[in-house]
Amino acid sequence: MASRTIENYLKQLWLQQQEARGKFVPMGKLATLVGVTAGTATTMVKAIADSGLAKYAPRAGVRLTRAGEQLALHVLRRHRLLELFLVEILGIDWSDAHAEAEELEHVISETVLERIDLLLGHPSVDPHGDPIPSSAGKVEAPELCSLAELQKGNSTVIVRIADQSSEFLRFAQASGLVPQAAVVIEHHNPQAGAISARPDGKQPVMLSMAAAAKFLVRPCAPTGRRKK
Amino acid sequence: MASRTIENYLKQLWLQQQEARGKFVPMGKLATLVGVTAGTATTMVKAIADSGLAKYAPRAGVRLTRAGEQLALHVLRRHRLLELFLVEILGIDWSDAHAEAEELEHVISETVLERIDLLLGHPSVDPHGDPIPSSAGKVEAPELCSLAELQKGNSTVIVRIADQSSEFLRFAQASGLVPQAAVVIEHHNPQAGAISARPDGKQPVMLSMAAAAKFLVRPCAPTGRRKK
């Protein structure tokens, strides 16, 4: 029903709405995410709003309607199942899977999708630890904290990486900072704006707070210490 | 490089050229194959010719250049490898694989394609027995004869089905007339324009000459008899 272009707008909108729940996504932000100029985004968003998939408030931004969210979740389900499929079954590199899935997500039929889901054993997370929406359009949104929030000496397990760029993913993999990996915080320098994390059986890795914030972990403070 | 639309035109052109080697494909025929009006085909073909992928002769037809053939063969390779992958790995129905591959063939990257090729063990034919072009763009074109050309009492093996429509494929599968199946010609009535073929271990099947011609076999006349 929705064109591939519209599917991309909806998906980015949904992802962005997760960041700031309930708020309107500004046009400039959406344009950047989709990779078009602001004027193009305005035009497309008006069309999307006309078809009832979003609410558009001029100069304020856009927000998905329930129908828009459902459609976005179906696209996201295809995207994430495909990512896992590419990595697990075809052996595609972790860092390339996202870009490949970005195209495939628009041409996979429901039949093929369910076959993939079956073959993978109805997985709940993709290779980056991102949750896979159910075919009914449900996703769990667990509150996670990041490596940036832990204290020196804390140990934890990475569950999710919040950056899909292949450069970052290559760095993460090379460092051993992948989902399921246990890590210990070796140094924590809020002043220097950096921490040092050691993945189990690997060398310690220096991370800026910004980079550390991209590694979502659980449990948050397993050694019992708590902030403040 | 080439858009999905152009890839479709090139592929149909190549397929059609196989039927009548060396001849120009008439616009009306191409239009039907691609599923557009004749006027549209004329417009597109002129653009394709301008980019050097085909030779266009007004009122005579089109023919691919060497460059166009190479591109067409790459698309065909993607198509057939995907068909086999869908059937073998994902368990998609034989009769649906073609339609699915028709979309996927335009978005698969070279990397994913080679992974699929590897996973399938560098196969040489797709689920319908159609040869898969090599990555260098070569295809063998074995001269085959069809069930329609055999005599009563001949036995042979089906190697290829020359019809991609899901209705025909479903009928073929239900009858047991699939690639690798051994069959015996039980009756042969040129006057009635029909034959009866019995797949090994199955019930005999009545086929019009037109239908029988869609089943390509080898060897042609295994029992030593020859025509005329």
Add this chain to the structure above:
DNA sequence: TTCTATACTTTGACTATTCAAAATCCATGA
């Protein structure tokens, strides 16, 4: 309150692809 930088919207134009309908060509048969 007034000004202005920045974000946003509008406008005009362009590409790719398609269709319907009108115009044209040409092999054929009279």
Add this chain to the structure above:
DNA sequence: TCATGGATTTTGAATAGTCAAAGTATAGAA
């Protein structure tokens, strides 16, 4: 030779997306 009918080409218009550039609104700074 000449009229036709069918195939082909041309023309005009439409749709989906996109950009560049020009116009506009508004949160804050002054």
